[in-house]
Amino acid sequence: MTSALAPGVPALFSPAYYQNPHPTLAWLRDHSPVHEFPFPVGDVRTWMVTRYDDVRAVLADSRFSAETGAWAGDDFREAGLVSAAGTILERGIAVIDPPDHTRLRRLAMSAFTTRRVEQWRDTVRSVVDRVLEDCARRGTFDVMDDYAGEVSAGVLSAVLGFRIERHRELVTALNEAFPSDPALMDRVPAAFGRICEYAGELVEDKRRHPADDLTSALIQARDEDNRLDGDELTGLVAAFIMGGSDTVRGFIGNAVHALLDHPGESARLRAEPGLAKSAVEELLRYEGALHTALFRVTTEPVELSGVKLPAGAPVIAGLLAANRDPRRFAEPDSLRFTGESPRHVGFGHGLHNCIGAALARMEGEIAIPALVTRFPGLTLAVPRDQVRYIENWAIRRLTSLPVTPRAEHGEP
Numbered sequence: 001m002t003s004a005l006a007p008g009v010p011a012l013f014s015p016a017y018y019q020n021p022h023p024t025l026a027w028l029r030d031h032s033p034v035h036e037f038p039f040p041v042g043d044v045r046t047w048m049v050t051r052y053d054d055v056r057a058v059l060a061d062s063r064f065s066a067e068t069g070a071w072a073g074d075d076f077r078e079a080g081l082v083s084a085a086g087t088i089l090e091r092g093i094a095v096i097d098p099p100d101h102t103r104l105r106r107l108a109m110s111a112f113t114t115r116r117v118e119q120w121r122d123t124v125r126s127v128v129d130r131v132l133e134d135c136a137r138r139g140t141f142d143v144m145d146d147y148a149g150e151v152s153a154g155v156l157s158a159v160l161g162f163r164i165e166r167h168r169e170l171v172t173a174l175n176e177a178f179p180s181d182p183a184l185m186d187r188v189p190a191a192f193g194r195i196c197e198y199a200g201e202l203v204e205d206k207r208r209h210p211a212d213d214l215t216s217a218l219i220q221a222r223d224e225d226n227r228l229d230g231d232e233l234t235g236l237v238a239a240f241i242m243g244g245s246d247t248v249r250g251f252i253g254n255a256v257h258a259l260l261d262h263p264g265e266s267a268r269l270r271a272e273p274g275l276a277k278s279a280v281e282e283l284l285r286y287e288g289a290l291h292t293a294l295f296r297v298t299t300e301p302v303e304l305s306g307v308k309l310p311a312g313a314p315v316i317a318g319l320l321a322a323n324r325d326p327r328r329f330a331e332p333d334s335l336r337f338t339g340e341s342p343r344h345v346g347f348g349h350g351l352h353n354c355i356g357a358a359l360a361r362m363e364g365e366i367a368i369p370a371l372v373t374r375f376p377g378l379t380l381a382v383p384r385d386q387v388r389y390i391e392n393w394a395i396r397r398l399t400s401l402p403v404t405p406r407a408e409h410g411e412p
């Protein structure tokens with residue numbers, strides 16, 4: 001599996017790929033856009049799709065099912081690749097097809113409205129302000145743990161209505177559910193279990209003490225005479241906890257890393273607050289928080305870019321690859337704030353596109369400019385080649401990003 005695709009081009013999901021996936025993704029887009037390879041877990045025959053148009057086609061086509069448990073072969077199931085198998089999340093919103101998905105999504109959307117998201121703007125601002133002050137007190141700090149992690153967990157706790165004493169436990173469980181260190185993989189199932197448990201307890205708590213938060217709104221959500229049942233509710237809250245934490249954390253970290261590499265763009269963001277909205281879109285395109293969407297599996301034979309996929313084929317839509325496709329974006333490897341918002345696939349595409357995108361965008365628009373404005377002389381506190389990414393096939397985020405506000409060292 002670690003053999004190179006071509007001289008100097010690391011194999012997909014190899015250690016070298018995780019540290020810099022772009023040469024591999026560029027090679028695949030040019031030479032093998034619908035690429036068959038053995039998935040590193042279980043050596044399952046899998047296809048990776050890397051061109052922008054193909055990625056959107058996969059995510060919008062019902063012949064590529066999100067219900068992997070129903071359509072994939074025994075080898076896929078036996079390798080443990082059916083997401084959250086054995087938990088209530090096995091039938092969670094992210095891994096079901098219509099009509100079940102349509103019903104669950106409609107109910108979830110009725111609680112997660114644009115108006116409600118807008119009401120959280122002050123909450124996001126106050127979490128960001130508090131965390132910035134904590135970072136200022138620390139001097140050197142880690143953007144991943146001390147800033148992005150605190151902001152994403154703080155906002156999510158407020159949005160879902162977690163009591164503050166659960167907040168710390170949640171941060172720990174989330175860190176264990178998405179480990180940076182592959183040696184800690186054995187803790188993942190228990191951490192997922194704990195997140196489902198928290199979600200269940202939170203739902204019970206909000207049934208007794210409804211408040212102005214998303215969990216209470218989901219309990220109230222009603223569609224004609226239809227309500228979410230107990231497991232669906234708990235599953236949705238757990239999906240929000242998982243979908244809305246490490247992704248936001250990873251994205252803020254990747255964005256700050258990109259801005260440290262591009263001081264000119266960082267200065268423009270400080271000088272022109274009106275750029276924040278489109279800059280967040282460009283940052284999501286340039287280095288979003290996910291390598292890929294979740295697995296899809298073909299329900300029947302399908303031909304894609306000249307490649308014949310059999311029925312039951314596991315397919316991975318490469319979001320990172322699509323967002324750097326020169327067939328779609330001019331100079332895709334450059335980060336440029338032009339004031340235009342690129343039409344990226346960082347939030348996915350089609351029926352399963354990110355339900356939390358409006359909240360994630362708002363967090364990015366507030367948290368990213370706030371950090372570079374509060375610390376205009378921010379510099380890396382370690383040599384750049386020591387900045388490492390986690391080895392996770394779906395999530396693209398840094399293990400840590402130690403920084404120093406340069407002013408602390410007597411410079412302006």
Ligand code: HEM
Nearest residue numbers: 093094243244247248251289293294347348352354356360
């Ligand atoms: C920068 C941050 C985020 C990124 C990059 C992101 C990305 C994505 C992507 C790519 C998908 C589609 C996956 C697929 O098609 O397999 C998705 C779905 C989802 N996201 Fe996000 N997300 C982010 C933040 C959030 C937040 C803040 C929440 C909730 C609080 C959230 C909740 C969800 C849920 C529940 C789904 C499943 C939707 C469905 O299947 O209908 N995400 N996200």
